[in-house]
Amino acid sequence: MSLSPEAVLEEFAARVRPVAEVVALLVGGSLATGDFQPGVSDFDLVALIERPLTKERRRQVERLHREFIARRSEAAKLHCVYVPVDDLDDVTVPHVTWAARMLFERPLTGIARAELQRFGFSVFGQSPQEALPPVTAAELREAVRDDLRRYWVPALRRPMIWFQDLYVDLSLFTLARAEVTLTNDELITKREALSRLERFHVPADLIDEIRQRREGQTVPVSPLSRVRRAWTVHRLVSRGLRVLLRP
Known part of the structure; x- marks a missing residue:
């Protein structure tokens, strides 16, 4: 039980x-x-x-x-x-x-x-x-930038992780949550981040896939779809990081 x-x-x-x-x-x-x-x-x-x-x-x-x-x-x-x-x-x-x-x-x-x-x-x-x-607002913003620079920028050079559901979901949540913190000094949940993924041009079918996993559902992804998804998410995260880390 x-x-x-x-x-x-x-x-x-x-x-x-x-x-x-x-x-x-x-x-x-x-x-x-x-x-x-x-x-x-x-x-x-x-x-x-x-x-x-x-x-x-x-x-x-x-x-x-x-x-x-x-x-x-x-x-x-x-x-x-x-x-x-x-x-x-x-x-x-x-x-x-x-x-x-x-x-x-x-x-x-x-x-x-x-x-x-x-x-x-x-x-x-x-x-x-x-x-x-x-933690001051300035310290929080710097902590977010540090996380993006130290973890997610190097992650772009690790091709295999982008085939994993965990990194697909977490990377996109991170972009949405980081944007809110860097813009408004606020912290949001993953549920709230999910509603903001369209701002990063995440396809609707991928948003729905992520939503289903958040609800505990098993979402089958074919090998070919996984390859296409990896390429798409890597591109979106790379572009999102450039915007968020812009001086």
């Missing part, structure tokens, strides 16, 4: 709190914005921890996540960044992160921080608004 998102959060919170010395568990992403789609959306969490994880505690955290996935299928989409409270002021410091069934390190970006502050809530401990330093 599948669990509700709230039940998944409660069970994970109870398990991770003693293992990683978590003082606050923050919830962002679609769960915070009301855009969550069961079976489709990720759980985007930030665990504020008393001190950096030792090697032993990192092993315990990894074991916890793997065992949680084995117990609860919903946990496969649970992502968590472990941020020591003493490092909250530095947006560049990489932190232990669990995502895509592996443990690695990455920073808690300005975009993630801004989303937490505007929409996020806590399962326990301080709220994101209390715990995180504020």
Whole structure:
């Protein structure tokens, strides 16, 4: 029997709190914005921890996540960044992160921080608004530009990813959301971004395909259609990035 998102959060919170010395568990992403789609959306969490994880505690955290996935299928989409409270002021410091069934390190970006502050809530401990330093409008705009430059521009040189549904959907959502932030200093959901894809000349049939996947439907794509789609999306993203990153 599948669990509700709230039940998944409660069970994970109870398990991770003693293992990683978590003082606050923050919830962002679609769960915070009301855009969550069961079976489709990720759980985007930030665990504020008393001190950096030792090697032993990192092993315990990894074991916890793997065992949680084995117990609860919903946990496969649970992502968590472990941020020591003493490092909250530095947006560049990489932190232990669990995502895509592996443990690695990455920073808690300005975009993630801004989303937490505007929409996020806590399962326990301080709220994101209390715990995180504020992100100014200028800092948010620069964080968005940095994400486009550092991740999506190099992604244009990786031809194989454009055949994947994940990158097709995410890249187009990113363009729409980035445009709103860079223009109006606002943050929008993927659902809202979907309604803005026409602005980037995304074909209607592709918008409908993305909408169906957001609703949890399986959308078959033939090999030939996948090739055509990859070429189309790569072209649209390349053009969109040039516009958004224009000086």
